[in-house]
Amino acid sequence: MRKSVQHMLEDILRDYPKLPSYIKQREDELKYPTPEQDDNVGGGRALNKLSDPVGREVITINDDRWLQQLKKERQAIDECLDESGVVTEKIIQETYFKGNVGLRMVDLCDRQIIPVSTTKAYELRNSFLVELGKKLNVDVM
Template sequence: MKRSTIRKVEDILHDYPKIDKYIEEREQELRYPTAPRDDNVGGGKAQYKYPETTLNTIITIDDDRRINALKHQREVIDDCLDGVGRDTEVIIKALYFKKHQRYTIDGLITNHLVNVSRTKAFQLRNDFVAECAKGLGLYEIAY
């Protein structure tokens, strides 16, 4: 797997604990947009024009690409986490989901937080990253 693909998946994994916050912030941006300043001084306004902001907001939130991409990322990572064992889950949470990373893979093995060899631990991590990449649609181009 290319290093750039691995880095992209790792960046997404680092952001995983904050995805719900990102979705909420984006929904707030769409619900309460900043209105542009009206420079039409002395101009008239349409008398019987009612705003349809609620309907437009619902349509916009459902169609927003960034929200849908974040939800897709969350679903893919959740699905990948559901299909792994305890050791893989401990490795992924320690390496990517902690705000301040406390352990490396070697540290997890040394402190007996995972009960696998060093080679197997790296293989578990790499397999998880590859599975996430496949779910996210980050395919490798073979030459």
């Protein structure tokens, strides 16, 4: 797996605990859009401004690509976690979901937080990342 793809998938995993709030925030932005600011401060009429609220294209929740991508990432991670074993799930939780920024995989294995060898932990993590990449339609090879 290329390092750039691995880093991208790791960033997605680090954002996983915040995904529900990102999804809620984006849905609220779409449901309650902010009105356009009126630049016509001095008064008078805006000559080139058409008022056609029906004709304006409104992005709905089903059409918003960013929102759909967030939901797709969340679903893919959930599926991968469900399909993975207990040890793999523990590795992913300790490495990406918790605030163990200073702890490396070697430290997690040495402290027996993850009950496998370092080599096995890297293998399990890498296989999880490959499966996640496949579910997200990312070219992992």
